[in-house]
Amino acid sequence: MTFTSSAPTLNYQQLGQGEHIILIHGLFGSLENLNMVAKALAKQYCVTSIDVRNHGNSFHQPGMSYEDLAQDIIGLLDTLAIQQCHLLGHSMGGKIAMQIALSHYQRVDKLIVADIAPVKYPAHHLTIIEGLQAIDLTKVEKRQDADSQLAHYVDNIAVRQFLLRNISLNEQGGFTFKCSLNNIEQGYQQIMQNIASPNEQRFNGKTLFIKGGKSDYILPEHQNIIATVFPHAKAKIIQGAGHWLHAEKTVAFNKIVIDFLAS
Secondary structure (H helix, E strand, O other), X not given: OOOOOOOOOOOEEEEOOOOEEEEEOOOOOOHHHHHHHHHHHXXXXXXXXXXXXXXXXXXXXXXXXXXXXXXXXXXXXXXXXXXXXXXXXXXXXXXXXXXXXXXXXXXXXXXXXXXXOOOOOOOOXXXXXXXXXXXXXXXXXXXXXHHHXXXXXXXXXXXXXXXXXXXXXXXXXXXXXXXXXXXXXXXXXXXXXXXXXXXXXXXXXXXXEEEEOXXXXXXXXXXXXXXXXXXXXXXXXXXXXXXXXXXXXXXXXHHHHHHHHHO
16 A cells, blocks of 8 residues: 655654654654653664654644644655554644544554543643743843743743743854744644544544643543543553653653553
8 A cells, every 4th residue: 555645744753663653742842852752662663753843843834733733644654654553642742643543543553642631621821822922032142041031921940941942043043943933823722622533433442541640631520531532541640740741750651651562
């Protein structure tokens, strides 16, 4: 079977060899966010880490619906001639992975969703978006200058450091945003939406939800919808971890993922 695609191709990195697994990062992230996961998995799998559209080094294009984001990844799978793979997505990336599993179930073997549910969330990144857009890059000579500006909007230094990974040096020696802030802002309400279930489609493959014990992204009231859409889903909780569970508890997270894939 052959696949063709004329759409823009997402930026990606590949490590290892074996069965294919695709890693999908969250909002304002990049493929680098899951590097420690990719390195662990690459001992047994061919790991493809991707930059979602409008993020990292991928193309900038309006529209952030989960159908569009899923189709971008299907286009990359076509380009790489990957007919079936495992999927692992964190946060927004988890929703993209779920959308792929529902809309293109024949391309997905096992599904791993890190700290997100297939539901609509209230807007809670508006101050972050405002703060990033308020950064005057003409006054940024070093990353600390951008951090000082963003601190007026985001008081958590770890969050600021994560967000400021989106700033890079350009060829002229100045700073620029790699991500498309405008496209992300315009598509933000789409990002907060629940995933689309075409014709009430279910994914009957093996599915694992991994929750941070201190995170409130997956709640008890989400269990019914998860069980309905992903009837073979199991769950693991990493105690002491928040939403960034793969970074906070990397060894525990990787062990859970590897054990699930091997099961």
